[in-house]
Amino acid sequence: MSCHSPNNKSSNETNYKNTINIALAGNPNVGKSVIFNQLTGLSQTIGNWPGKTVERMEGQLEFLGYHFNIVDLPGIYSLSTFSLEEIVSREYIISENVDIIINVIDATNLERNLFFTFQLLELKVPMILAINQMDLLRKRNIDLDFKELERIFKLPVLPVVAVHGTGVHQLLEEAIELIVYRHPHHHYKRRKSAESKHHGHSYYRTEHVHERIKSREKIKKTFKFPELNEVTTFGKEVESKIVSFIDKLNDHQQILSSCNYPSRFLAIKMLENDSEVIKLFTDTEERTAIINLSKNYREELEKLHGEDIHTIISSEIYSNIKKIVDLVLITKILRNIKKRSFNDFLDHLTTHSIFGYIILIAVLFGIYFFTFSIGDFIAGLIDNAFIIWSEIIYGNFGEDNVWVKVFWDGGVGGLFGAVGGVLVYVIPFFFIIEILQDSGYLPRAAFLMDRIMHSLGVHGKTIIPMILGFGCNVAGCAGCRIMETEREKKVSVALTSLVPCAATMTVVLGLVGRYLGFYWIIILFLINFTVIFIVGRILNKTLPGQCTELIMEMHEYRVPNYKVIFKQTWVRSKEFIFKAMPIMLILGIVLQILLIFNALEPVNIILSPVTVLWLGLPAITGVFLIYGILRKELTLVLLLILANSLNITLLELLTPIQMIVFSSITMLYIPCFATIILIAKQTSWKYAIQISLLEIAIALLIGGVINFGFQLFTSF
């Protein structure tokens, strides 16, 4: 853990003297992204945290004369070091880049959400508690005593209904209030306006706020975090250990001053044997003394309680939370009212031992159908446009003009290929996936598939990126970020890249389906799934570490928020357009240049031992397969073009055996280029290349076996 946080501010931010940097933190699925979307609109960027595979969502907005820079932290349950998300969040919050945290809390799940709040409190960074989904809570005849909550936490606590945008902008007003005035106690008056229908954009204290704020640095230094002793104090035994540990730490001022963590946080984490915090003490002389001390304390406590330290500390925090919740819940009605709602019915149906699987399969077909029908329609329009424009260009400059070939056929053609072949499928796909994700269906699929996925060395959650992979491997591999450990990510991207995507389906349907019949499609699918199974087993054996067990929250179903869905679809598509498409464009130009100089003929010759001798395919398919790396369905398109130019049908061009071999190769031989890029982004380039090579080897093996198998079979 670096104590000196990297100062990655962009230059235009420093121009604003009155910039307020907000970090949105909270558990997964509490409405953080809804609030983020309400606040930032379309001015969002997705990036990665420096050097990490964790996604970073950032957005800006101007409000009341301030420039707000908002980072949506990943949804996490705790600030330990068990996942990259937790480490990233913790380091970011403590860095100079955060002025204030908005902790989003799900009102319907107060206790579990407050556990994370308690961890954030220990970081002593200015914080606002945003209690979301208050409407749902009130529907259950429960209300919260916000006055009491603010008295307890000595921080602003605001009710929010994120989906309606109620109270969302009050959070920003409160942020200005808190860090400019540093009076965390006088906002009761405004509570009424926060809940009234009009959203208070005009704020009576705005002008004062403007005058008072000078620069960010000043704000940060003058804010004094309230003392919360009565809230955060642990039980007697644990607390005494922590206090004496803090004393010990105070002897090491150079460590305390070199990092931003409060000493109490460090003491708790040292007790918990937190690997990242222990690293801070690596260079000190008394390192072993401190580590031994923490070890002694830990063992003493564990012996006393008969539990491990994490359980002890978590239990104590939860018992503190219980006290608070008892104080602030106004109407106490049993949480789980025994009433069978439509939500329960849907939940029951989708996790049912028979109907659950039927629905799962239906959902998969639904993804195919939706992606195909919308994508094909738009792809057709784009292809037509390209053909018409091509004729105009050829007419003006001549078809054999070198520049036309390079820039039009290669560059623009590559671009059209990327748009028509990939983008038109990717965008509707992102859209339907956002709906599935937002509605809460995907964890149900993970629930149903956990047992089966375990035999591949991963737990049920892997099925989520794999389902995404059915539409488009690119989206699927991007979805692998939900996996907790590096090992699971590696297995997941490999399996997802082998799932037959919509483009691969085109080839299989257009070739085998059309000329050889339905049975062969089933056989090819069975081969494909066998390969997925075998690769899973191989990776399970070879990758270090163990298969972890599934621990996953399953949320209630909810009606997807259309704003979030459209914005997420746009943001994801935007990322794809600007990151993956330029590479495809360059590749298109390179391929065209190679074609002009006939440089691919040698490729055919070089590949011919493999394509002709081993796979029994015509030599020309070597180039087709290379094109296929760009767009899988290009392999079929080029075959059709070749057959057209020779005035023969595909059946005359390829024998049935060759069709099966060609299709199975296309299904398996290598992830498409965009997918390879995404695999590299999720893991590393080295791993992406390894996976590609492995898949080529598998495809060649299977293609060869099919080819020779048939030859043997027919020779009898």
Next chain:
Amino acid sequence: MTSESINNKANQIVGTSLTKCLTECEKGEETIVLRVNAGYKAKTRLANLGLVPGVKITKTKNAPFKGPIEIIVKGSSLVIGRGLASKITVECNGACLN
């Protein structure tokens, strides 16, 4: 309830063998967690999610084919792999005594 008293209670119940693992629970059964015998990492994750000894849970679902189980902890639903669930010891309620 302090951890110590939970522990005493746990020992008491273990002593009279009135425990079972979470996988043996009936659907819809409400019970109290006594012990989580899982690995360090899983244990910590569960503790962070509120699954600590002494907490009241309700088992709500069994996935088909010996798959994971679903429980309600502190008002939120949690899915736990079967291997892990079998390492969680819970209290036997009245039904066990019959």
